[in-house]
Amino acid sequence: MSEITYDYMEEYIRGLITDRDGTLKEIEDFARENRVPIVQKETGVFLEFMTSMKKPKRILELGTAVGFSAILMYEASGTEPDIVTIERDEKMIELATLNLEKFNLSNKIKIEEGDCLEILEKLNEPFDLIFMDAGKGHYNHFLPHCLRLLNKDGIIVADNVLFRGMVASQELVKRRKITIVKRMRTYLELVTHDKDLITSVIPMGDGIAVTKRR
16 A cells, blocks of 8 residues: 555556556566556556646656656657656666667657756756656755746646655654655645645645646
């Protein structure tokens, strides 16, 4: 159980989701088998849904891993968007590069290697959709840059915002995770208390927050 929803709810919802096929399923299976952190099944479907509705021309992703979610968003968008995805782990970059080549997307999805904050500081072109899925303890630090880079009607989708339920319940907090939990709570306070923003926090997967300007 994820500690976000009851296990019977989670199992039922996941049971409704049709298994993927082809190369994307191979990437998903590889990630699950090798414990590579990618979006949970229901979060992946939600991300597809939001991307297909938004139809973004430019997407920014924080946290590439093996490239699964970047490819997922590209295919769901229907707009052949340009995607910039940031990753600092060399092994992940190597695997993601190979996966992008399988989909012939090397010219549409650009991997920026390095620390998210350092890369964000260098970016200037606006994005229609920003998917935040890296450095769980730094979302509050990423936010000012993401808002600066977000188009007027753009959206930010942040994953893992309830972090195994710890963000919502002090009883679940593990000592070694205290800093991450405090910073994630700060992020949620920032995006929900800012009068210029509207945010919906959804208890799905590991917790999702969707933010846009009013």
